[in-house]
Amino acid sequence: MKKDALTIGLVATAHSASHFFQLVLAPLFPLMSQDLGLSYSALGGVMMLFFAVSALLQPLAGFLVDRVGARGVLLSGVGLMTLGLLVMSLGGGAWPLVLGAALMGMGNSVFHPADFSILNGRVSPAHLGYAFSAHSVAGQLGFAAAPVFSAAVASAYGWHAALLTAGAVGIVVLILLLAYSHVLHVARPPQRRQAMAHDARVLLSKPVLVCFAFFAVWGGAYVGLSSFGIAAMQLQFGMSTALAASAISAYMLGNAAGMLAGGVIAVRVPRHDLVAVAGLLVAALFLLPIAAGAVAVALLPLVLGLTGFFAGVTYPSRDLIVRAATPPGAAGRVYGFVYSGLDVGSLAMPVFYGLLIDRGAPQGVFYVIFACMLLGALTVLQVQRGRLSVQRT
Numbered sequence: 001m002k003k004d005a006l007t008i009g010l011v012a013t014a015h016s017a018s019h020f021f022q023l024v025l026a027p028l029f030p031l032m033s034q035d036l037g038l039s040y041s042a043l044g045g046v047m048m049l050f051f052a053v054s055a056l057l058q059p060l061a062g063f064l065v066d067r068v069g070a071r072g073v074l075l076s077g078v079g080l081m082t083l084g085l086l087v088m089s090l091g092g093g094a095w096p097l098v099l100g101a102a103l104m105g106m107g108n109s110v111f112h113p114a115d116f117s118i119l120n121g122r123v124s125p126a127h128l129g130y131a132f133s134a135h136s137v138a139g140q141l142g143f144a145a146a147p148v149f150s151a152a153v154a155s156a157y158g159w160h161a162a163l164l165t166a167g168a169v170g171i172v173v174l175i176l177l178l179a180y181s182h183v184l185h186v187a188r189p190p191q192r193r194q195a196m197a198h199d200a201r202v203l204l205s206k207p208v209l210v211c212f213a214f215f216a217v218w219g220g221a222y223v224g225l226s227s228f229g230i231a232a233m234q235l236q237f238g239m240s241t242a243l244a245a246s247a248i249s250a251y252m253l254g255n256a257a258g259m260l261a262g263g264v265i266a267v268r269v270p271r272h273d274l275v276a277v278a279g280l281l282v283a284a285l286f287l288l289p290i291a292a293g294a295v296a297v298a299l300l301p302l303v304l305g306l307t308g309f310f311a312g313v314t315y316p317s318r319d320l321i322v323r324a325a326t327p328p329g330a331a332g333r334v335y336g337f338v339y340s341g342l343d344v345g346s347l348a349m350p351v352f353y354g355l356l357i358d359r360g361a362p363q364g365v366f367y368v369i370f371a372c373m374l375l376g377a378l379t380v381l382q383v384q385r386g387r388l389s390v391q392r393t
Helices: 002-023 027-036 041-069 068-092 093-109 111-122 125-157 157-177 193-197 200-204 204-235 240-270 272-291 297-324 330-348 350-358 365-390
Strands: none
Touching: 002 068, 002 093, 002 111, 002 125, 002 157, 027 041, 027 125, 027 157, 041 068, 041 093, 041 111, 041 330, 068 093, 068 111, 068 157, 068 297, 093 200, 111 125, 111 297, 111 330, 125 240, 125 297, 157 297, 200 204, 200 330, 204 240, 204 350, 204 365, 240 272, 240 297, 272 297, 272 365, 297 330, 297 365, 330 350, 350 365
């Protein structure tokens, strides 16, 4: 148990750092725009570059994990994200930001394939539900800490210092992982050259493709709520920015609580597909009255908190579903491929959400998120059907 706990703690720390790095830049945009003379669309393009590089390289990172091992790839990812932040912190124009975003996107691409390869290879099956729960919660905590951290440092010392200090956090995490690198080692099974030549075939199986579709749909839903939820609620309900932001914060807190509960449920309930489907359907049902404008403004934080809780319950079960669809020795490339769906969904949907708001239909944002949750539930059912058909053949 101690060995499992140490492995889970190290991987969760790395995952929390990756999420922390993702959100540490956005709160600095007002200061950077004023100091560097860059428009918000230009700064948004920097973030788009980060996600595009991450999405393109994540499947390749999965292959690399399976070929050379997860430990070195994970350490490289932390190092690249740290280097990207340091490059940004020293820059005085657009190009350092572009270079830093590219380096950070390269680093970010490795975390899911490396993390899940280590967890699946080092943690006992009885504790995997808890491991996946801790992994997800750690990511949420990284998201929550980043805006507060960067805003606090920047208000006192400027945006350069905020990025430099964030880079120092990355160095500390890297030193910690290096000190316990032996815990992150996963023995790789011997693979024949012929098998290695056909590595990509596993990604074309129906369960894996449907898992990718699930993450793409979920990425589209998540970016809608996290990036456009505040503006949509302000326009639809006429509420203040502070109250709308508190409603999104309630969703995030509920999401983290649901992940913790989901880990316990995943260990005790073997039908992970039913847990995931039920959680998504209940979350969608809480979201529908918001889209219809049938929720009192004062109750929006409560309703969104419950939405986040039931969505969070599904996280450990969905990761176990991916594990069940993964052949032995293919964890890196399968998790790398399916999790790249999150980046694809995050890239594909923002323009659509923006158009809905620009055309005076802010409620459309919540209807689209509701539809994405229903589609997510359908994809989980398709994964289960695909696995059953493979077993019959």
